Amino acid sequence: MSHAIYPKPGVLEIAPYVGGESQIEGIHDVVKLSSNENPFGPSDVVKDAIKKAALRLHRYPSTDHHALRSAIADVYKLDAERIICGCGSDEIITFLCQAYGGPGTEVIYTEHGFSMYRISALAAGSAPIEVDEHERTVDVDAILEAVTFRTRLVFIANPANPTGTMIGSNEVARLAAELPEHVLLVLDGAYAEFVEDYDGGARLVDKRENVIMIRTFSKIYGLGGLRIGWAYGPAHVIDALNRVRGPFNLSDLQMAAAEAAVRDTAYVDKCRNENARLRSWMAKALAELGVASDTSCANFILARFHDTGEADACEAHLRADGLLVRKVAGYKLPNCLRITVGDEASCRRVVHSIAGFKGQDL
Numbered sequence: 001m002s003h004a005i006y007p008k009p010g011v012l013e014i015a016p017y018v019g020g021e022s023q024i025e026g027i028h029d030v031v032k033l034s035s036n037e038n039p040f041g042p043s044d045v046v047k048d049a050i051k052k053a054a055l056r057l058h059r060y061p062s063t064d065h066h067a068l069r070s071a072i073a074d075v076y077k078l079d080a081e082r083i084i085c086g087c088g089s090d091e092i093i094t095f096l097c098q099a100y101g102g103p104g105t106e107v108i109y110t111e112h113g114f115s116m117y118r119i120s121a122l123a124a125g126s127a128p129i130e131v132d133e134h135e136r137t138v139d140v141d142a143i144l145e146a147v148t149f150r151t152r153l154v155f156i157a158n159p160a161n162p163t164g165t166m167i168g169s170n171e172v173a174r175l176a177a178e179l180p181e182h183v184l185l186v187l188d189g190a191y192a193e194f195v196e197d198y199d200g201g202a203r204l205v206d207k208r209e210n211v212i213m214i215r216t217f218s219k220i221y222g223l224g225g226l227r228i229g230w231a232y233g234p235a236h237v238i239d240a241l242n243r244v245r246g247p248f249n250l251s252d253l254q255m256a257a258a259e260a261a262v263r264d265t266a267y268v269d270k271c272r273n274e275n276a277r278l279r280s281w282m283a284k285a286l287a288e289l290g291v292a293s294d295t296s297c298a299n300f301i302l303a304r305f306h307d308t309g310e311a312d313a314c315e316a317h318l319r320a321d322g323l324l325v326r327k328v329a330g331y332k333l334p335n336c337l338r339i340t341v342g343d344e345a346s347c348r349r350v351v352h353s354i355a356g357f358k359g360q361d362l
């Protein structure tokens, strides 16, 4: 049957998002290291909060997310009035593109940047503009050169995914200061909690009218399955985003879990320390096997192989051993594999398997 019904320009240019795999046929004890999840899951207080919230599911949730925003503000020392919560930080990326993008506008992200920036820009009708990085690291000058009168948003993740690299706070501040007044800088801090003594850009947000920071409960908090994110920005931006946000975008269960999670700072500290310990152990072990990586600031390692063929062969070898890692050719890194830092046993299995692949017995 023929039809003359077409989505608006841009929509059919979207390559659907492909999530990390979780199953291998015929293998039962699969270790999933393809989605940067916290191997320990959420803390026990979060599970208790979810059980309690299960008793009131017939009630509509709060529309202003007041309790969750207050908890986030307490813990991170922020102004609760300038926080917005979303169904994952993905939804906040969508709000940003809906509110500021549209036909005739441009949205900037970088060469190896997170794929949701391009998807949301296209869905909003904006032109996605991809800027080169320098050695798998965001290049502030290249971004500034790419800005035009059409640019509305600049997305950078710091630390970045899938590279794991970071730029310094001076560089971020310089980018914010040198962007023209009509451009909003979005700092995606999905992995900020893995960096010791790092505020994700919160203090920069306080100083400026053109910076917003987005955060998630999907990574260090171990709640990827529940879909909760938040952002902290200037009052005028939070006001605009709230106008495109649906009133019941978060369920009571999501908010109860997130509130308990954010208040359990001891658990976050424990996960950060364990991640740092296993990450440096794994990076060093891989380097000794001839697999290089940039120093990662997040909960994964971007393992670099000699070429695409070697990366693909290693991925197949890991898979045969029941270990799922992420291919990142779609991020213009065909010779790399992104490996989430799992628990200690998983890290050891990865190193053991790659040693076998390299023909070296450990």
Ligand SMILES: *Cc1c(COP(=O)(O)O)cnc(C)c1O
Pocket: 036, 087, 088, 089, 090, 091, 114, 157, 160, 161, 188, 190, 215, 216, 217, 218, 219, 224, 227, 228, 229
């Ligand atoms: C995982 C990730 C997110 C989080 O997305 P959610 O929708 O909150 O699960 C955001 N940005 C980057 C760069 C990520 O890697």
